Amino acid sequence: MPVTNSRRRPTIHDVARASGVSRGTVSRALNGDPYVSTAAAAAVKRAVAETGYVVNRNARSLVTQRTGTVVMVLSEPQEKLFEDPNFSVLLRVATRRLAQRDVALVMMVAGDDGDRERVVRYLRGGHADGVLLLSAHAGDPLLEELESLALPAVACGAVLGREGLPYAAADDREGARQMTRYLVDLGRRKIGTITGPLDTPGGLNRLEGYCDVLGRKATKKLIAHGDYTRHGGEAAMHELLDRVPGLDAVFVGSDLMAAGALAALRERGLRVPDDVAVGGFDDSAVAGSTHPRLTTVRQPLEQVATETVRMLLELIDGAEQVDSVVLPTELVPRESA
Amino acid sequence: MPVTNSRRRPTIHDVARASGVSRGTVSRALNGDPYVSTAAAAAVKRAVAETGYVVNRNARSLVTQRTGTVVMVLSEPQEKLFEDPNFSVLLRVATRRLAQRDVALVMMVAGDDGDRERVVRYLRGGHADGVLLLSAHAGDPLLEELESLALPAVACGAVLGREGLPYAAADDREGARQMTRYLVDLGRRKIGTITGPLDTPGGLNRLEGYCDVLGRKATKKLIAHGDYTRHGGEAAMHELLDRVPGLDAVFVGSDLMAAGALAALRERGLRVPDDVAVGGFDDSAVAGSTHPRLTTVRQPLEQVATETVRMLLELIDGAEQVDSVVLPTELVPRESA
DNA sequence: TTGCGCACTGTGAACGTTCACAGAAACTCG
DNA sequence: CGAGTTTCTGTGAACGTTCACAGTGCGCAA
Numbered sequence: 016m017p018v019t020n021s022r023r024r025p026t027i028h029d030v031a032r033a034s035g036v037s038r039g040t041v042s043r044a045l046n047g048d049p050y051v052s053t054a055a056a057a058a059v060k061r062a063v064a065e066t067g068y069v070v071n072r073n074a075r076s077l078v079t080q081r082t083g084t085v086v087m088v089l090s091e092p093q094e095k096l097f098e099d100p101n102f103s104v105l106l107r108v109a110t111r112r113l114a115q116r117d118v119a120l121v122m123m124v125a126g127d128d129g130d131r132e133r134v135v136r137y138l139r140g141g142h143a144d145g146v147l148l149l150s151a152h153a154g155d156p157l158l159e160e161l162e163s164l165a166l167p168a169v170a171c172g173a174v175l176g177r178e179g180l181p182y183a184a185a186d187d188r189e190g191a192r193q194m195t196r197y198l199v200d201l202g203r204r205k206i207g208t209i210t211g212p213l214d215t216p217g218g219l220n221r222l223e224g225y226c227d228v229l230g231r232k233a234t235k236k237l238i239a240h241g242d243y244t245r246h247g248g249e250a251a252m253h254e255l256l257d258r259v260p261g262l263d264a265v266f267v268g269s270d271l272m273a274a275g276a277l278a279a280l281r282e283r284g285l286r287v288p289d290d291v292a293v294g295g296f297d298d299s300a301v302a303g304s305t306h307p308r309l310t311t312v313r314q315p316l317e318q319v320a321t322e323t324v325r326m327l328l329e330l331i332d333g334a335e336q337v338d339s340v341v342l343p344t345e346l347v348p349r350e351s352a
Numbered sequence: 353m354p355v356t357n358s359r360r361r362p363t364i365h366d367v368a369r370a371s372g373v374s375r376g377t378v379s380r381a382l383n384g385d386p387y388v389s390t391a392a393a394a395a396v397k398r399a400v401a402e403t404g405y406v407v408n409r410n411a412r413s414l415v416t417q418r419t420g421t422v423v424m425v426l427s428e429p430q431e432k433l434f435e436d437p438n439f440s441v442l443l444r445v446a447t448r449r450l451a452q453r454d455v456a457l458v459m460m461v462a463g464d465d466g467d468r469e470r471v472v473r474y475l476r477g478g479h480a481d482g483v484l485l486l487s488a489h490a491g492d493p494l495l496e497e498l499e500s501l502a503l504p505a506v507a508c509g510a511v512l513g514r515e516g517l518p519y520a521a522a523d524d525r526e527g528a529r530q531m532t533r534y535l536v537d538l539g540r541r542k543i544g545t546i547t548g549p550l551d552t553p554g555g556l557n558r559l560e561g562y563c564d565v566l567g568r569k570a571t572k573k574l575i576a577h578g579d580y581t582r583h584g585g586e587a588a589m590h591e592l593l594d595r596v597p598g599l600d601a602v603f604v605g606s607d608l609m610a611a612g613a614l615a616a617l618r619e620r621g622l623r624v625p626d627d628v629a630v631g632g633f634d635d636s637a638v639a640g641s642t643h644p645r646l647t648t649v650r651q652p653l654e655q656v657a658t659e660t661v662r663m664l665l666e667l668i669d670g671a672e673q674v675d676s677v678v679l680p681t682e683l684v685p686r687e688s689a
Numbered sequence: 690t691t692g693c694g695c696a697c698t699g700t701g702a703a704c705g706t707t708c709a710c711a712g713a714a715a716c717t718c719g
Numbered sequence: 720c721g722a723g724t725t726t727c728t729g730t731g732a733a734c735g736t737t738c739a740c741a742g743t744g745c746g747c748a749a
Contacts (some may be wrong), residue, residue, distance in 0.1 A: 024478055026705055037729045042707060050727055053683040069477040073410040073419070074705035076735045082410070084458075103440060110459050113468060119458045119479075122422075122447050133451060140406040141361055142456075244640060274641040282642065304582060304645050306618065363735055374699045379737060387697055411735035414704045 025066040034062035053080050080141070083118055085327060087147040088134055088193030090125045101316055102149070105171055108320035109147060110304060116328060125157050131213065135160045144331045147171065148180070152214050168329035171185045171323050173339070181330075183322035183340040185314035187217050190223025194266050194294045194312050195287060197334075197346055199228065203264035203292055207237040209251040209276060211268040215243075221296060237262075241272045248272025250278035263293040264352065270302045271310055272280040277305055277351070292352035307350035315342045356496045362403040370501040371399035420455055422664060423480040425471055427462045428490040436632060438653055439486070442508055445657035446484060453665060455481075462494050472497045472605055482669045484508065484660060489551050489574065504578035504667035508660050510553040510676070517528070518657035518667075520649035520677040524554050527681030528561025531603050531631045531649050535684055536565065540601035540629055544574040546588040546613060552580075558605045558633060574599075585609025589616035600628055601689065607632040607639045614642055614688070644687030652679045 044059040123133045145167035170182040208225045211218030225235045239255045241247035267273035273295035295311035302309040326337045381396040462468045482504035508517040528610035545562045548555030563570045576592045578584035604610035610632035663674045
C-alpha cells in the first residue's frame with residue numbers, strides 16, 4: 016500500500032533505501048537493464064509498490080534529453096479544423112497509439128502568428144520528441160520553422176510543396192476515380208464536381224482523380240469550388256446548377272459539402288438520386304444522417320493515424336528516414352447515387 | 353539572429369556569458385524579479401535574442417514543482433466521446449484558453465483499466481498541475497483515484513454522485529423545460545421524450561426538466577431511453593411510436609439521437625413537424641444538416657469550456673475552492689418543431 | 690566620518706534522474 | 720590455482736534551472 020503519510024512524493028532514493036540497494040541499481044531495474052540480479056529486481060519491485068514511487072519525468076528528461084511527449088500541431092485556423100469530423104478520428108487513434116508506447120500527446124494550435132510563435136518556442140525548448148502535423152497548408156510559415164528545428168515530424172496527409180516531409184494519407188486521387196467511375200457506370204452523362212480548397216492535397220488530388228476518369232469531358236464549367244464547409248457546398252451546388260442545365264450527377268469533395276449540396280438540390284425541387292446523383296467523400300458521420308444517405312468514399316482514417324504515429328515513433332527511435340504511406344480508399348454505396 | 357552553428361541548445365549559462373551578468377541575474381530578469389537593474393535587464397534581453405535561448409521547462413519544473421501542463425482526461429470509452437460533436441468544441445476552446453496562459457494541454461484517455469492506470473501514474477508522477485475532466489460517469493473508479501491525488505480538478509458537466517467536484521455546465525434541466533414548454537405552446541398534446549443514459553447528468557437532468565413541465569402527464573409510456581447515438585435514437589423512436597398511438601411530439605435528449613428519430617419517422621411515413629414535432633438538444637452541427645433542420649436547445653459550450661479552464665487555473669493558482677457554474681441555454685427554433 | 694539601509698549581484702546547493710566508471714564478486718578455462 | 724571474463728553493484732558527476740543567502744557598492748542621515 017502506498018505510503019501516504021509523507022506529503023513528499025517518493026524519489027528513487029526512497030526506493031533505494033526501502034529495497035536495500037543503491038540508486039543506480041534501482042534505476043537499472045526500472046529501465047530494464049539486463050545487469051540486475053533477480054534478487055535486486057524483486058526487492059526493487061516490492062519497494063516501488065510499497066512506496067508508491069513514480070519516476071519523475073522532468074528529472075529523467077533533463078539528463079536523457081528525451082521527453083516522452085509528442086505535439087500534435089493543428090496548423091489551420093482552428094475553428095475550421097475542429098469542425099472537421101475527420102479530426103476526431105485522427106486524434107482518437109493517435110492518442111491511443113501513443114499511449115500504448117507511454118508517450119504523452121500535447122495539443123497545440125497554430126492558427127495565427129502568436130500561436131505559431133508559441134508552438135515554436137515550445138518545440139525549441141525541447142519539450143517534445145516529435146511533431147504530428149495536421150492539415151498544414153502549402154506555404155504555411157510554420158513548416159519552415161519546423162524544418163529549422165530538425166525535429167522528427169510526420170504529417171497526416173501530404174503537404175503540398177513540401178514533399179520531403181514524410182506523411183501518411185488516403186489515396187485521394189484513386190478514391191476520386193472510384194467515385195467518378197461509379198457515376199459513369201450508373202449511366203450519368205453530365206457529371207460535375209465540387210472541390211475542396213485547391214491548396215490542400217484533398218482538394219487538388221480529388222479533382223485530379225475526377226479529371227483522370229472524365230478526360231476532356233471534364234470542362235471548366237463542370238467544376239465548382241467549395242471550402243469543405245456545408246455552406247460552401249450548398250453555394251457551389253447552386254452555382255453548378257445555374258451553369259450546367261441537365262446536370263445529372265455531382266461528385267462532391269467532402270461529405271459535409273455534399274450535405275450542403277443535398278440541401279441546394281432539395282431547394283430546387285430536384286430529386287436525389289433520380290434527377291441528380293450525389294457522391295461524397297470521407298464516409299464521415301454526416302454521410303449516414305443525410306436524407307438520402309450519402310454514397311461516398313471511405314478513407315481509412317484509423318490506418319492513416321496509426322501509420323502516422325508509427326512513422327513518427329520510428330523517426331524518434333532514430334530511423335534516418337521513413338517512407339510516406341498512401342492507403343487505399345473504398346467506395347461505400349448508399350442511396351444518394 | 354539565433355546561433356545555429358552549435359548543435360547544443362543554449363542554456364542560461366550561455367545567456368549569462370553573452371550578457372556579462374550572472375546566471376542568477378538572468379534568471380531574475382527572465383522571471384520578472386523587480387531587483388534587476390535596467391542595464392542588466394536590457395543586456396539579458398539582447399543576449400536572449402542573440403542566442404535564441406528558450407528556458408528548459410524540465411529543469412524549471414524540477415525545482416519549482418510546477419509543470420505548466422494540465423491534462424484533459426476523457427473518462428468514457430473513447431469511441432463514444434470522440435464522436436460527440438460537443439467534444440470538439442470543448443477541446444478547441446480549452447486548448448486556446450490554456451495556450452493564452454502558456455499552459456500546455458495533454459490529452460489522455462481513460463477508457464479501460466490499463467488506460468486509467470496510465471493516467472494515474474502520469475498524474476502521480478507530478479507531470480501536470482491540474483486535471484480537466486470530461487464526461488465522467490457516476491462511480492467511475494478514476495474519480496476516487498483523482499481525489500486521493502489531491503490535484504486541482506474541474507469537470508465539464510456535473511459528475512453525478514460526486515458533487516464536491518467543481519464543474520461548469522449548461523443548465524440542462526432548464527433547457528429541457530424550455531423545449532418542452534415550446535412543444536406544449538405549439539399545441540401538442542402527446543409529447544414523448546427520448547433520454548440519454550440516466551447515469552449522465554445530461555440524461556438525467558433533461559428528463560427531469562421534461563417532467564417538470566408535463567407534471568403527471570409525463571407517464572412512463574412516454575419515456576424511451578437512448579444512448580446518445582444516432583442508432584439508439586432511431587430505435588427509441590420506433591419504440592415510442594409502437595407504444596403511443598397519436599404521439600404528436602417528441603423531445604430528444606441530443607441532436608444526434610434526434611437525427612435517428614427523424615429517420616425512424618420518415619421510415620414510418622410520418623411527416624415532421626406536421627404529424628410529429630421533433631425537438632433536439634445541443635445545437636450541434638448535425639442540427640443544421642438534417643431535413644427538416646432541427647429545432648433544438650443551444651448549449652453555451654464555448655462558455656462552459658472557458659469557465660472550466662478559468663476555474664482550474666484559479667485552483668492551480670492557489671484558490672482554496674471555486675464555485676461551480678451553471679450557464680443558461682437557449683431555444684433555437686428551426687423547421688422540425 | 691561612520692553606519693545603515695537599499696538596490697542589485699553572484700554563488701552554492703538543491704531538484705530527481707541517468708550515465709560512465711570503477712570495483713567486487715562469481716564463474717570459466719587453461 | 721591464477722588469470723580473465725562476466726555479472727552485478729555503488730558512487731560521483733551532470734542535466735538546466737531556481738532559491739536562499741551572502742555579499743558589494745552606493746547614497747544618505749546622523
